[in-house]
Amino acid sequence: MLIVGAKGFAKEVLEVVHQLNQLDNLVFYDDVNDDVPEKLFGQFPVLRTIEAALIYFKTIDNQFTIGIGNPVLRKKLCDKFTDLGGEFVSTISPLAAIGSFDVQIGIGSNILSGSVFSNGIRVGKGSIVYYNSVITHDCIIGDFVEISPSVTLLGRCIIGCCTQIGSNATILPSIRIGKNVIIGAGSVVTKDLPDNCLAVGVPAKIIKELAPLEF
Numbered sequence: 001m002l003i004v005g006a007k008g009f010a011k012e013v014l015e016v017v018h019q020l021n022q023l024d025n026l027v028f029y030d031d032v033n034d035d036v037p038e039k040l041f042g043q044f045p046v047l048r049t050i051e052a053a054l055i056y057f058k059t060i061d062n063q064f065t066i067g068i069g070n071p072v073l074r075k076k077l078c079d080k081f082t083d084l085g086g087e088f089v090s091t092i093s094p095l096a097a098i099g100s101f102d103v104q105i106g107i108g109s110n111i112l113s114g115s116v117f118s119n120g121i122r123v124g125k126g127s128i129v130y131y132n133s134v135i136t137h138d139c140i141i142g143d144f145v146e147i148s149p150s151v152t153l154l155g156r157c158i159i160g161c162c163t164q165i166g167s168n169a170t171i172l173p174s175i176r177i178g179k180n181v182i183i184g185a186g187s188v189v190t191k192d193l194p195d196n197c198l199a200v201g202v203p204a205k206i207i208k209e210l211a212p213l214e215f
Contacts, residue, residue: 001025016093090106112130135147153171157176163179
C-alpha cells in the first residue's frame with residue numbers, strides 16, 4: 001500500500017495499517033516537504049515523484065490511502081492517484097467498535113482506534129473518523145468529511161461532504177449540516193447549518209461565510 005502524505009495524519013494511518021498487519025511493501029508519498037526522511041521511522045520508503053508512484057503501482061501494489069487530513073486536498077489527491085491507476089482503499093482499525101447491522105463505510109475512509117459506530121450508519125468516500133468519536137444510529141456522513149477526536153454525532157444527523165468537525169464537538173439529533181462547513185472544537189450544534197460556513201460555540205453560531213467549493 002501507498003500512503004499519500006508522510007507527516008502528521010499519515011502517522012495515524014500507519015498505526016492502523018500496523019494493527020491490520022499490512023506493513024509488507026508499505027511506502028509513503030511526499031513531494032512537498034523537504035524535511036521528511038528517505039525512510040519514515042527508518043523503515044518505510046518515502047517516494048518523491050509521480051513517476052516513482054506510477055512505477056510502484058505498476059510493479060508492486062496499486063492500493064493507496066490518504067494520510068492528509070484536509071478534506072479538499074484529500075479529494076484532489078484521490079482523483080490524482082486514481083488517475084494514475086491506483087485503487088483507493090480504506091483503513092479501518094480493528095480497535096474501532098463497528099455496529100453489526102447496516103453499517104456502510106465508503107472506500108478510502110480512515111477509521112481510527114476507539115471510534116464507535118452504532119447501526120444504520122453511512123460514511124461516504126474518503127472520510128476520516130478520529131479517536132474516540134461516537135456516531136449513533138442512522139447518521140449519514142458525506143464524502144471527504146473530517147471528524148476530529150471525541151466528536152459525538154447523535155441519531156439521524158446528516159453531514160455534508162468536505163465538512164470538518166472539531167474535537168469534542170456534539171451534533172444534536174436530526175441536525176443537517178451542509179457541505180464545506182467547519183465546526184469549531186467543543187461546539188454544540190443545535191440547529192441546521194447551511195453550506196459554506198464556519199460555526200463555533202455553545203450553541204454553535206455562524207461567524208463566517210466560506211468560499212464555495214470549486215468541484
